[in-house]
Each structure stands twice: as C-alpha cells, then as structure tokens.
Amino acid sequence: MKQRVVSGMRPTGKLHIGHYHGVLENWVRMQDSYDCFFFVADWHSLTTEYADTSGIAESTREMVLDWIAFGLDPAKCVIFRQSLVPHHSELNLILSMVTPVSWLERCPTYKEMQDNLETKDLSTFGFLGYPVLMAADIILYKATRVPVGHDQLPHLEVTREITRRFNYLYGNVFPEPEALLTETPKLLGLDGRKMSKSYGNSIYLSDNADETSRKVMSMVTDTERVRRADPGDPERCVAFNLHRIYVPQEKLDEIIPACKGASIGCVDCKKILAGCINERLEPFRAKRVELASNPGFVDELLRDGSRRASLISDSVMEEVRTALKF
Secondary structure (H helix, E strand, O other), X not given: OOOEEEEEEOOOOOOEHHHHHHHHHHHXXXXXXXXXXXXXXXXXXXXXXXXXXXXXXXXXXXXXXXXXXXXXXXXXXXXXXXXXXXXXXXXXXXXXXXXXXXXXXXXXXXXXXXXXXXXXXXXXXXXXOHHHHHHHHHHOOOOOEEEEOHHHHHHHHHHHHHHHHHHHHHOOOOOOOEEEEOOOOOOEXXXXXXXXXXXXXXXXXXXXXXXXXXXXXXXXXXXXXXOOOOOOOHHHOOOHHHHHHHOOHHHHHHHHXXXXXXXXXXXXXXXXXXHHHHHHHHHHHHHHHHHHOOXXXXXXXXXXXXXXXXXXXHHHHXXXXXXXXX
16 A cells, blocks of 8 residues: 655745745655645644735635646545644644643744744744644644655654654554655745745746746846856856756756856846746646636635545544544
8 A cells, every 4th residue: 555645835825936846846746656645734824824814715726726737636646625624623632632832842943933934923822833733634644654854854753742642642543654855955036045935036836938037037146247258157156046957957068168158148048047947837837827717626626635635534533532532
C-alpha cells in the first residue's frame, strides 16, 4: 500500500512562482507515488487574518485554480477544504486537552512571527495553539509522511510529540508521521529580498505574459554594474536567481561569459529571462483561464474532495472516541 501524505496551504493571497517551485511542484510529483490529501487550510488563515476574513473565500478560489492548472489531479489525490470537514476541529479540541503549553511556546515560529508581523496582534489562543491544529490535520488521516523542508522539521516534531502523548494516554491509535524532506529552492523577488506576497515583489502564477515581462524588466540585477560597458557578475545578479530555473543550460552557457565580458546588457538579458518564464508557464496559464471560466468549478471540486476526506476522518474519529471511552 502507498504511504499517505497530508499537506495544506493557507489561502492568504495569490500564489507566486516561489510557491510553485517550493511546494506545488513537489505535490504534483507526490500524487503519483503516495496516497495524497491536499487541503485548503482556511482555519489556519484565521490565526493571522482573524480581524479581516473578507479575502479568504476569493483567495481559496484563486489558490485551487492554481493547484489544478499547474498539475494537481483530483483523480490522483484528495483535494478538500479544511473547514468543510468538522473532524479537524473536533480532534484539535481533543489534542489541545493533552498538549502542554510549554511545547507550544517553544515552537520556533511562535515568537518569530510575532516579531515579524508587528501590525497584527498575535497574542491569541488560536495562534499559540496552531501547532495543535496542524497535528490534528495530519494525524486525522493517519498520515505516515509529511512533506517539509529542513527548516520545518521542528514543527513536525511537535506533531510527533503530540501523537506520542495521545497514544501513551489512550492507546496506539495514530502512527507517528515522518518527514518527507523536499528540496525548496530559495527564490528572490523583484527587489532582491525573498519572494513574498507581503513584500509585493512577486511574479504570480496568475499573471499574464505582459505582467510577467513588466515585472522581470523591473528586477534588480548586478548593483555593482553601473554602466553598460562594465563587466557583470551573474552571482551578484538578483535576476540570475531566476535564470538558473527558467533559462535552458545551453543559453546560460552563452549568457554567463557574455555578462562577464560586458557583451550583453542587463536589459537584453532580462528580455531573454522574461521570454523563457512565459514560455514555461504559458500552458499552465492557458489551462487556468479555461478552468476559471466555470464559476462553480472550485466549489464543486472542494465539496466532492471534502466528502471523500470525511469518509476517512469519520472512521478515524470513531477510533478516537472509542479510545477515549466516550
């Protein structure tokens, strides 16, 4: 039997190419090798967006369109919405009863996000307890593997600790999920910082060719190359971070010495990059436009996926209630 994978994304805005290469591309590969459950983590969105929930529904629609257009197949994996499966909330409540507060306070992102998101009050019970909800999301489907990068391993360890504690108290109900380490390339944004929705420096999966070209042409390059005749250094160039992903190797073999010898300028180099990005993404974007023409597509897909997920979660919660002697 295939090992089961569970993973989700928060609907907090449009997905950019960093999300594609960091998460979605891995998901697409996994759906052929694992029993995959991918969900819209809308309850998790409330941990930071509770004061204004107006954008969650539209972000959900846009995100799922990206998922399907860029390769997720509902025939190969279960795609659902967290809030449409009530067992997530029920198991979250049960796990919160047995999870020590100290485990949550030492979670790496707890203080980090509080420091970085100074405009939002994150001193809430829900934000402190988000690792418990994450644990419920994962073990509710008895996941055996969870796709994470190296920096996310401490978060998964909290899930494993909660799982061990529940099993110790009530019997061996859940398997301890193990990490499925994934390579996550660090994509720099238009301004040289990490590509992020909050920085406004992103190329979105839903951008058209003209928008993408305009953004690429605005990118920072080699800040030490002041004049066109000055030799450049691709390793100092922010745009070259994307060249490595989108420009074919044979073309890179031409660009690198040309840049160092000042026989190609940054404008021409970025035109090549824009063309390569648009060529690579065009088939996905065309499919996205087609999917978006059906206004009920996303809602129907998520309802169907949530019904499929509930068949599993209902059975697991029966085991949980039996273990609790309820």
